[in-house]
Amino acid sequence: MSSLDLIIILFYFAMLIGVGVYSSKKIDNEADYLVAGKRLGYGLYIPAMTAVVLGGASTFGSTKLGYQYGISGLWLVGMIGLGILGMGIFFSKKLSKLSIFSVSELLGNRFGNSSRYISGIIMAVYDIMVAVTAVVAIGVMFTALFGWNSATAVLVGGLIVVFYTMIGGMWAVTLTDVIQFWIMFVGLIGVLLPLGIYHAGGITELTNQVTPEFLSITNIGGKAIFAYFLLYFFGMMIGQDIWQRAFTAKNEKILRKGTIYAGILCIIYGIAGAVIGMVASVVVPGLSDPQQALPQLVIAILPTGLIGLLVAAVSSAVMSTASGTIMASSTIIVNDFILFKSKKKRTEKQKINLTRMVTFLVGCIAIFIALVLQDIIVALDVAYALLSGSIFIPVIAALFWKKVSARVTLISMAISAIVIVSDLIIEGVSSLNAIIWGIAASAIVMGVGTLFERKKTIVTEGLNKEL
Structure with missing residues (x-):
């Protein structure tokens, strides 16, 4: 990687920190910190909602599956998009009328404190574990970029995310997610996708060089498609990080249409990722690790400067997930446990400072787990199963x-x-x-x-x- 690429990447990280400091000046009360004052229009809401669900797993996962199975690799991110679409179509009217900050608060208001506590614990653990996966991915990128050992890379990368999230709250998360959205879509869809197709010889030549199965939308198999449906469709509709972003919409119209548009953009992103993976199977064939499809394609075809842009794009995808889930977990801990159980009267400033402190602690916990836990998939699978399996139906009941x-x-x-x-x-x-x-x-x-x-x-x- 050239000096110009490194300068672009470092400028990007510095910009994120600057956004966090800037956002801190726009926070006057708890609603500003937790849900950006509930005043986002389409221009901020759509990219922010899209970015929070399109993380490193979506980006690397779709290109990996595209490398292995062709166009049918779209199903992983496609099901995420369908889940967001479902929430926009079925939940938007109800969500726009709720004066709450969390999924657990809804269940508590409707079914009592025990339901609030149980769902709060499950949701908080789930969001922390998703944040851990993102922090690990950030560490992997920093190791590759700067040659640091994994511990240093995880610590530095994680602290960057924790800092701007803690200082600026949802305003910082929203503004950084908007920046990250545009970098992701411009970098991957606007730059890498067309250049990749060009290096593969064009669309016709690309389709001629892959096996016919790569052009089948079901090549990945019905079992895998059903698995993605179970894991992501239900989870997206009730995830705290998703709902918290929904609560930032100015009104019901923006919440409904903006969420639907975000779901459509997710599906487009999934299709693009699968095609990029398919391109990589032609341009850089024979990789022992399909997860290397995206970075190896970037190195193979992009010139100096654009490599830095694409690394920033991948960093954007990962960091948007980390910041959103750290914010979601800290919101549940403060809103559904500390403030709810405390009899102490707090001013708006005290509530904001308390949430900042908890956000910092949650971020540090995520970093610590990322440093010491070898297999995060086990904990994540359990948390995801409990989230979708035991909370989805109660949420439906609470709303309808x-x-x-x-x-x-x-x-x-x-x-x-x-x-x-x-x-x-x-x-x-x-x-x-x-x-x-x-x-x-x-x-x-x-x-x-x-x-x-x-x-x-x-x-x-x-x-x-x-x-």
């Missing part, structure tokens, strides 16, 4: 089902969690059945429990009339 009771919902969450953990123990942490059984158990318990309580109420009312 008025007749379900708090007791039935709590029992539903507890039983589904037991079913999920039991399946993971029996079949292993990579089992997709855990989510299926968890959702099924939650729905059955909620349906049967509600029916039983209704019959019990009818019987009781009948006895009272006779008396």
